[in-house]
Amino acid sequence: VVTVAAFGISLPALPAGATAFLGGLLAAAVVLGLSRAGAGPIRLVLAGSALTLALSGLSGMLLLLRSQQTTGLFAWGNGSLAQIGMQSIDRLTPLALVAFAGLMLLGRRLDILALGDDGAAVVGVSPRLTRSIAVILAVLLAAVSVAVAGPVGFVGLCAPAAVRLLSTWIPGLVRHRAFIPASALAGVLVVLGADVLLRAVFGAQAGAEVPTGIVTTCFGALVLIVLAHRSRDMGTDSGSTAFARLRSRRAFVLTLVATAVGLLGAVVVATLFGDATLLLGDVGNWLAGRSGQFVSYVLDTRVPRVAAALLAGAALAVAGAVVQAVSRNP
Known part of the structure; x- marks a missing residue:
């Protein structure tokens, strides 16, 4: 969602949800793929944490580089009910x-x-x-x-x-x-x-x-x-x-x-x-x-x-x- 907004694309509710859904499926596939080789939840937690840190860093970079296009996404990125x-x-x-x-x-x-x-x-x-x-x-x-x-x-x-x-x-x-x-x-x-x-x-x-x-x-x-x-x-x-x-x-x-x-x-x-x-x-x-x-x-x-x-x-x-x-x- 942040990536789409960074390029100046404003999405209505359903397309935004679809974008988040596709991104979530991709993230879930990556995490499950990284953790498949291990047994138990520890490898899954580590894989999820690593991907979260990577995506958070990417989102932060886009917010800084595309500050005009992503105005208001800082609050949204931390969970806003507005x-x-x-x-x-x-x-x-x-x-x-x-x-x-x-x-x-x-x-x-x-x-x-x-x-x-x-x-x-x-x-x-x-x-x-x-x-x-x-x-x-x-x-x-x-x-x-x-x-x-x-x-x-x-x-x-x-x-x-x-x-x-x-x-x-x-x-x-x-x-x-x-x-x-x-x-x-x-x-x-x-x-x-x-x-x-x-x-x-x-x-x-x-x-x-x-x-x-x-x-x-x-x-x-x-x-x-x-x-x-x-x-x-x-x-x-x-x-x-x-x-x-x-x-x-x-x-x-x-x-x-x-x-x-x-x-x-x-x-x-x-x-x-x-x-x-x-x-x-x-x-x-x-x-x-x-x-x-x-x-x-x-x-x-x-x-x-x-x-x-x-x-x-x-x-x-x-x-x-x-x-x-x-x-x-x-």
Whole structure:
């Protein structure tokens, strides 16, 4: 996307999403190709980190050399929820819903992948086909998020990790048909929480100028510290975890209901609170076109940000959860 913008090409929502999707597929192919020779997630993480550093350096060079053509991309490159209306969100949301539905259908196959390639093949699941479909759908979700809000840092890592921490007390969350919607909710909470925090601390103007991805990256760093502390003395027990996933058949409906309620609550809180506190009646008047100038201004700028956070947070979190599943990265 930065490369296209550097040459003065301005793309609408769907072409921008398609560009991000193709770039994501190419990056995924490179990372998987570099890590194929090794076993386990360590080589995959190293390959992904190396490619990220290389692409970040290239993006930085283009931003410096093509500063006039890439005006405004600095904030976007750090994850910005600033939106001009709802057009991009309206056009890209159906793609995210299709990808999400496809991954939910793949949920049991993703559970079986935890048994290993040989174990999955024994029960009739093709590991290569399952991984290919899952990666394509995950890249599509990531592309939608990037097209809407840019690369919001660490959401795809910290949101699934937070859900895994909860699975210690709620075993049903380890099944991917519950884990995927729970990760989506966690991603939305992370991004919406970061946005509300920015608007509450710095005000409307500064909160809109500071990229939300900066806050999520700081949060992700804290999550990494917690994970490192928890895992330093833990061994790997992938076999027992895999069979626990296969045996656990509860909490699917409850997880979906809890996710829906949590999403609704998060959207309501993010809409009402921030740089200015509103009431539900203010929102009702705004929807009916009877609100005052102040309320109209606040909600006209706040609602698209909330919608972007909802879409980007859920898409990135689910994409991260799926990538961790196909790479068997706990």
